[in-house]
Amino acid sequence: MGMMVRGLLLAPAWRNLRAAAPIFTGIRQHNNYEYNISADEQEGDSKFSSERRESGTLYPNHIPTNPLQKILLSAGSAVMSLYDPYRHDMVAVLGETTGAQALLNLREKMRRDPEGLQILQERPRIQMSNLDVERLRELPDGTFGRDYIRFLDVNRVTPDTRMPVKFVDEEELAYVAQRYREVHDLMHTLLGMPTNMLGEVVVKWFEAVQTGLPMCILGAAFGPLRLSTKRKKKLIELIPWAVRSGRSARCVLNFYYEKRWEQTVESLREEIGILPPPHLKV
Numbered sequence: 001m002g003m004m005v006r007g008l009l010l011a012p013a014w015r016n017l018r019a020a021a022p023i024f025t026g027i028r029q030h031n032n033y034e035y036n037i038s039a040d041e042q043e044g045d046s047k048f049s050s051e052r053r054e055s056g057t058l059y060p061n062h063i064p065t066n067p068l069q070k071i072l073l074s075a076g077s078a079v080m081s082l083y084d085p086y087r088h089d090m091v092a093v094l095g096e097t098t099g100a101q102a103l104l105n106l107r108e109k110m111r112r113d114p115e116g117l118q119i120l121q122e123r124p125r126i127q128m129s130n131l132d133v134e135r136l137r138e139l140p141d142g143t144f145g146r147d148y149i150r151f152l153d154v155n156r157v158t159p160d161t162r163m164p165v166k167f168v169d170e171e172e173l174a175y176v177a178q179r180y181r182e183v184h185d186l187m188h189t190l191l192g193m194p195t196n197m198l199g200e201v202v203v204k205w206f207e208a209v210q211t212g213l214p215m216c217i218l219g220a221a222f223g224p225l226r227l228s229t230k231r232k233k234k235l236i237e238l239i240p241w242a243v244r245s246g247r248s249a250r251c252v253l254n255f256y257y258e259k260r261w262e263q264t265v266e267s268l269r270e271e272i273g274i275l276p277p278p279h280l281k282v
Contacts, residue, residue, distance in 0.1 A: 058169065058170070058171045058174065059165075059171045059174050059175075060164075061164040061165065061166050062165075062166060062167075062168075062169075062174065063166045063167060064169065065097075065167055065169075070097045070167070073093055073097045073167065074094060074097040074098050076090075076093075077090040077091070077093040077094040077097065078094055078218065081094055081215070081218065081219075082218070082222055088161075088162075088163065089163050091215055091219070092162075092163040092165075092181065093166075093167065094214070094215045094218070095177065095181075095213055095214070095215040095216075096165060096166065096167040096168050096177060097167050098213075098214040098215065099177070099213045099214055099215065100168075100173075101212075102211055102212040102213045102214070103168065103173045103176050103177055103213075104173065105212060106176050106180070106211060106251065106253055107120070107172065107173060107176050109251040109253070109254065110176065110251070110253055110254055113250075113251065113254040115254050115255060115256050116251065116253060116254035118256065119179065119253070119254070119256055120172065120175070120176075123175055124256070124258050125178075125182065126159045126182040126183065126186075126257070126258070127159055127160055127182075128158050128159060128160050130258070131149075131159075133149060136148065136149045136261055137149050139261065139262060142264050142265060142266070143261065143262055143263065143264055143265070144189070144190075144257070144260055144261055144262075144263050144264065144265050144268050145261025145262060147189050147265050148185070148186060148189045148261070151185065151188060151189045152185070154194075155194060155195045157185065157195060159182055159185060162181045162182055162184075163181070164178070165177045165178045165181070176253070179253055180211065180213070180253060183252060183253065183257065184203070184207075186257055187203055187206065187207065187252060188203055189265070190265065190268065190269055190272070190274055191203055191206060191242070191245070191274065191277060192277040193277075193282060194282060196282070197223070197226055197227055197231070198227060198231045198234060198235060198238075198282045199282055200219070200223065201219065201220065201223035201224055201227065201235060202235070202238045202239070202242050202282070203242075204216050204219035204220045204223055205220040205238075205239050205242040205243060205246070206242040206243075206245055206246045206249075207220075207246070208220040208246070209242075209243055209246025209247055210246045210249060210251070210252055231282075234280055234282060237278060237280060238278060238280065238282070241275060241277070241278055244275055245273070245274045245275045248273040248274075248275065249272050249273035249274050250272055250273050252272060255268075255271075255272060
């Protein structure tokens, strides 16, 4: 049986799979995982293009996989994500291997929206190298850029810890997946949610309604099992708000956030359609 499975897997791709997501490595710090992304990934991660791509790949970091490999990756990453929801690398792999239809729907929404279409054409990236951190820190309190930098500082995270997309087999859809991944912390900022387990579950409920991505639905459904009884009671109050906000909000990928740093958080929430957060300490 083992020989048969190995025969079905393409050897070059399987070697790539072993290095694709650091399943058994990673350092937990402040309830998040930090990973040592290789120099090649850091360089290729700056943009999606056909430059310097290897034979058979569609964009930097792309790892071609066949259907069987995707099934194995989906099953393994789902188990690991449920076992430890802070395994962001496994959550990322799960989203890429199970979210094809959801990504198609998100791309269609972006193509139908003028701002979303501009994002698809220009391919902006949210990375520390693209952020004028000192300028954002000097913005007035209540502005989106100032609140975003405060979120990064308080939670000790950076957008550069987001894993690069690897397993999406269409270049433009890979960018949609990467964009969703990079605006995740912006959603935390707009929803007023920290990066603890309760905050992550609330954001996942919002994103599940917004995107339909299986990994978001999985996180929304099973994330509450990891909460204490006290926090589950808070979640009961927060879930209805997150669901209503997800339904009322426009597609969150259709906003060019890099051009809205000086906009107030309140006005941006209203424009998107996010309801004011409940006054609960999470």
